[in-house]
Amino acid sequence: MFSGFDFDVIQRSLPFLFKEGMTFTLTLTAMAMTGGIVFGTLLAMMRLSSYRALNVPAAMYVNLMRAVPLVLVIFWFYFLVPWMGGWIIGAKEPIQVGAFWSSVITFTMFEAAYYAEIMRAGIQSIPRGQAWAGYALGLNYWQTMGTIVLPQAFRNMLPVLLTQTIILFQDTSLVYVLSIIDFLGAAARIAQRDARLVEMYLFVAVVYFLISYTLSWLVKRLQLRIAVIR
Amino acid sequence: MNYNWNWGIFWQPAPDGTGVYLWWLVSGLGWTLSTALLAWGIALALGATVGTLRTTPLTWLVRLGNAYVELFRNVPLLVQMFLWYFVMPELLPRALGDAVKQMVPPWASFWPAVLCLGFYTSARVAEQVRAGIQSLPRGQRMAGTALGLSLPQTYRHVLLPQAFRIILPPLTSEFMNIIKNSAVALTIGLMELTARARSMQEFTFQVFEAFTAATLIYICITLIVVFGMRRLEKRVAVPGLIAAGGGPQAGH
Numbered sequence: 225m226f227s228g229f230d231f232d233v234i235q236r237s238l239p240f241l242f243k244e245g246m247t248f249t250l251t252l253t254a255m256a257m258t259g260g261i262v263f264g265t266l267l268a269m270m271r272l273s274s275y276r277a278l279n280v281p282a283a284m285y286v287n288l289m290r291a292v293p294l295v296l297v298i299f300w301f302y303f304l305v306p307w308m309g310g311w312i313i314g315a316k317e318p319i320q321v322g323a324f325w326s327s328v329i330t331f332t333m334f335e336a337a338y339y340a341e342i343m344r345a346g347i348q349s350i351p352r353g354q355a356w357a358g359y360a361l362g363l364n365y366w367q368t369m370g371t372i373v374l375p376q377a378f379r380n381m382l383p384v385l386l387t388q389t390i391i392l393f394q395d396t397s398l399v400y401v402l403s404i405i406d407f408l409g410a411a412a413r414i415a416q417r418d419a420r421l422v423e424m425y426l427f428v429a430v431v432y433f434l435i436s437y438t439l440s441w442l443v444k445r446l447q448l449r450i451a452v453i454r
Numbered sequence: 455m456n457y458n459w460n461w462g463i464f465w466q467p468a469p470d471g472t473g474v475y476l477w478w479l480v481s482g483l484g485w486t487l488s489t490a491l492l493a494w495g496i497a498l499a500l501g502a503t504v505g506t507l508r509t510t511p512l513t514w515l516v517r518l519g520n521a522y523v524e525l526f527r528n529v530p531l532l533v534q535m536f537l538w539y540f541v542m543p544e545l546l547p548r549a550l551g552d553a554v555k556q557m558v559p560p561w562a563s564f565w566p567a568v569l570c571l572g573f574y575t576s577a578r579v580a581e582q583v584r585a586g587i588q589s590l591p592r593g594q595r596m597a598g599t600a601l602g603l604s605l606p607q608t609y610r611h612v613l614l615p616q617a618f619r620i621i622l623p624p625l626t627s628e629f630m631n632i633i634k635n636s637a638v639a640l641t642i643g644l645m646e647l648t649a650r651a652r653s654m655q656e657f658t659f660q661v662f663e664a665f666t667a668a669t670l671i672y673i674c675i676t677l678i679v680v681f682g683m684r685r686l687e688k689r690v691a692v693p694g695l696i697a698a699g700g701g702p703q704a705g706h
Contacts, residue, residue, distance in 0.1 A: 288669075288673070291672055293635065295648050296637060296648045296651070299655075300665050304662075428533055428536075429529045432533055436527075436528035436529070437528045
């Protein structure tokens with residue numbers, strides 16, 4: 225079965241695949257994770273707020289993002305961001321947003337909805353008495369959240385947040401629809417140029433599998449180590 | 455900076471002569487739903503089997519089941535889609551591979567998409583089924599054995615009926631996921647809803663109308679599925695059990 229395989233094409237293209245492709249994938253993952261967790265936590269706090277003006281829009285945003293496919297969201301932001309940007313700075317024309325920033329914004333906004341649901345569960349898992357104790361000590365909302373509730377919520381939810389990040393890492397391959405050179409995009413270019421689809425796509429699958437599997441194994445170990453004994 | 459809104463675009467004839475643009479979206483919706491439903495059949499059948507095997511006392515079966523789940527969970531869906539579409543026909547025996555390659559357009563991307571989504575989601579269903587069975591009290595299995603039921607009988611009459619009723623909510627979200635994930639099939643040329651919106655945008659330059667319509671259709675599907683499943687959940691809920699959803703889960 226592997227007799228007609230050209231393993232050389234993989235070796236030849238390794239620098240391109242990893243230096244350009246994987247770097248893009250990892251940078252995008254890291255930036256979208258950071259942005260997504262920050263924005264997601266804010267969304268979760270809004271959703272748990274008792275002000276309707278805060279919790280209704282947050283719930284609508286989260287539900288909207290979770291109802292549409294990521295591919296459609298990628299298209300949406302790819303066209304929407306230049307118009308929004310132009311509108312914000314008051315330009316006459318839609319501004320130019322590079323493919324990189326467009327995808328960073330897309331994945332941040334999209335994954336934030338998923339991180340928000342995780343953080344909401346995390347915040348709700350903290351006994352109410354903890355927040356009340358904070359208020360009783362004279363701390364205000366931000367101090368109570370920042371020093372009492374959120375640190376515990378993060379700790380409880382860390383494994384789930386990281387698992388979501390592994391999914392995000394796999395999802396970034398969808399920037400393919402914008403013809404961006406991420407890891408998969410780079411492999412697809414080589415595959416089509418050299419007519420070596422089988423070798424390249426199998427190689428990509430193996431690399432993704434090894435990275436995701438290792439990461440999820442690490443998350444499982446972390447889960448055992450940080451589990452709070454109750 | 456002005457965007458020329460034109461909501462009448464949906465009633466203008468599409469360039470391929472099959473009707474108006476609205477019809478494009480409707481036929482896209484048809485492909486989305488048929489892909490998702492067929493794949494869901496595969497996912498349920500395979501997922502229930504693998505998930506059940508993972509809870510049996512047979513170690514080698516459990517390992518095999520675990521390997522299956524890890525395999526499909528740790529490779530991105532898009533890559534799996536390419537494997538089914540580009541790589542699979544090459545690895546099949548010559549005659550069969552050639553037959554696959556000669557399929558006519560919609561089916562050539564439809565069947566790989568169905569298989570890909572089915573297998574991909576089956577791993578997630580398997581995970582839910584395993585969690586559902588393991589969430590049952592140990593006594594249930596023991597009671598089955600004490601009554602003289604064989605292992606398959608215990609599963610058939612005691613464990614599975616309860617487990618499936620418990621895991622209905624997470625299965626609902628897997629069903630939603632399979633509908634949303636079918637959009638990935640546009641990369642192998644399936645003209646489903648998102649692909650239709652995208653090509654409508656390319657032909658008419660009415661970006662926001664096309665995507666708004668697609669978004670609204672997806673929201674409607676979500677509402678219908680959630681509403682329907684909630685009624686089903688109420689009907690099949692196990693009396694005396696608090697709805698088991700477990701902790702929050704990562705997903706998409």
